[in-house]
Amino acid sequence: MAQRERLFFLVRYGEIGTKGENRPAFERRLRRNIEGALKGLRIGEVRKEAGGILIEVPPETPAERMQERLRHVFGIQFFAPVRLVPNEVEAMQRVAVEMMLRHREEEPYESFRVTARRVHKQFPLTSQDLNRVVGAAIQQATGVRVDLENPDAVCYLEVRWDGTLIYSRRFPGQGGLPVGISERGVALLSAGIDSPVAAWRMMRRGMEVVFVHFHSYPQTNRASQENALELAKVLTRYQLFSILYFVPLLEIQRHVVANAPPHSWVLLYRRAMLRLADRIAEMEGAPVLITGESVGQVASQTPSNLRAVSEAASRPILRPLISFDKAEIVAQAKEIGTYDISIQPYEDCCSLFVPRHPLTRAEPETLRRLEAELQWEPLLEKALGERERYVIEFQGTKGNMEEGIAVERVQPWGG
Structure with missing residues (x-):
């Protein structure tokens, strides 16, 4: 035959x-x-x-x-x-x-x-x-x-x-390593351009990425949450299964504004985010955090400020974009399919209550002292207790990307 x-x-x-x-x-x-x-x-x-x-x-x-x-x-x-x-x-x-x-x-x-x-x-x-x-x-x-x-x-x-x-x-192909071979990481996912690219680059190194999005609703509208969900859906095409957390930050921000000097506000917000993401990483079995920071891009991302903020986390922080300039990040965002979502209008929690003259060379001990004075642990626990957890899964039943993605809100771990 x-x-x-x-x-x-x-x-x-x-x-x-x-x-x-x-x-x-x-x-x-x-x-x-x-x-x-x-x-x-x-x-x-x-x-x-x-x-x-x-x-x-x-x-x-x-x-x-x-x-x-x-x-x-x-x-x-x-x-x-x-x-x-x-x-x-x-x-x-x-x-x-x-x-x-x-x-x-x-x-x-x-x-x-x-x-x-x-x-x-x-x-x-x-x-x-x-x-x-x-x-x-x-x-x-x-x-x-x-x-x-x-x-x-x-x-x-x-x-x-x-x-x-x-x-x-x-x-x-995309090169890199297959997702899931390099453990888990928790990415701080804004609705902007940088953090989705950072998460994608760590997926490319074989890491399964869990997303955490901080918001200031109802002081801001829900646009940032909606955009973050759409970004997570796009990124799920690359790792097939994702977890997305929404964590409220508004009460912590109001407490910082009422009790800390203005030039320290943004750095204290960032430390609060890292502390909360750190606890979620513990729940999710993730040994590292991931951010989209790039040296010098904004005032909070000077080397001194990165050092002063980073110590709030108990685990390493991976910053795959640390040496990228904005044009390089934008080009990659367009390539991976996140750019058009990231440029949609939204109100970012970090743009709420922003001082005119933020610190650019903070000392860790200064922020530690301010944190101690804030006594914000009950607010951190409250924010963590109010988190929302979503499971996002690539269904693959249809050719259209959005039709092939399922999103389900589930009970958070420990919630």
């Missing part, structure tokens, strides 16, 4: 391949995340390959939808729609020609080469032989010149025991 031709998506990873004895754990996590990202699509077996993963795809599953889903999975260096054909030269030539003709329709090229690799070492033709015979067929069909050094397009062949994989278009 003749071997039938089959359709697959080939996923290759990069950094995971550098891992040692624990590499299987990274590979299992990546496979699990890929299966979660493809939820709702008709696919066949998802199996581990040397240096990657192979996903069988029925003909009725749109390639464009597969590409959109895989584009959100961290840990992937590139992915490609591939065809598995029998180990027969005529079949290889026919499919390679079909793929390169279609490639030229979708993305015109003026030069090409064939790159063959033999996993099946007993196949009678060498890699160079395959490069020549398949390349000659493509050149005859397309009339395009061969360029071995700097081609516009490449036709890849991988000869295996079960057949030959052929592909010509490779789509870049």
Whole structure:
């Protein structure tokens, strides 16, 4: 019986391949995340390959939808729609020609080469032989010149025991490490541009991120909470499952304004946020906090102020944007899909009750003394008790992002 031709998506990873004895754990996590990202699509077996993963795809599953889903999975260096054909030269030539003709329709090229690799070492033709015979067929069909050094397009062949994989278009993945392999972190999520990018960058390092949003409702409207929820939904496409907390800060802010010197207000707000986020991190089993701070961007983000504020937390604070300028952060926000939400109008809790001349070089002992004088522990406990907790999950049942995200308010831990 003749071997039938089959359709697959080939996923290759990069950094995971550098891992040692624990590499299987990274590979299992990546496979699990890929299966979660493809939820709702008709696919066949998802199996581990040397240096990657192979996903069988029925003909009725749109390639464009597969590409959109895989584009959100961290840990992937590139992915490609591939065809598995029998180990027969005529079949290889026919499919390679079909793929390169279609490639030229979708993305015109003026030069090409064939790159063959033999996993099946007993196949009678060498890699160079395959490069020549398949390349000659493509050149005859397309009339395009061969360029071995700097081609516009490449036709890849991988000869295996079960057949030959052929592909010509490779789509870049997000790189990094699969989410969930690097523990948890709690991100302080505003409704602005910076913090969603910071959270995304830590997801890219394999971290599962829990979001905490502080608000001043009802002194401000609910726009910041609505925007934060929309941002969390976008970011959930990258990690499939998220927790979002809303924590009220208004009573703490009023207490600070009534009892502390104006130049210290914002730094005291920040210390209160870190103390509250620190306690949520304890509940969620997260050893680190994450913020979107960048040196010098605003008055509270000078090196001295970062030092004075940071000691309020009992765990390390990761600041992945610390050396970024605003243009770099904006560019990344546009790339990951959060920018349009972040620029929507909202009232930020940190812009409420802001002094004209804030401290730029605070001393930790000064803020510690002011905190002691405030005696704000009952207010911190009250804010924590009034927190709201939402579970956000990628459903994957429809192609539209918002339709595929489920949000549910749940009882907080300890609440």
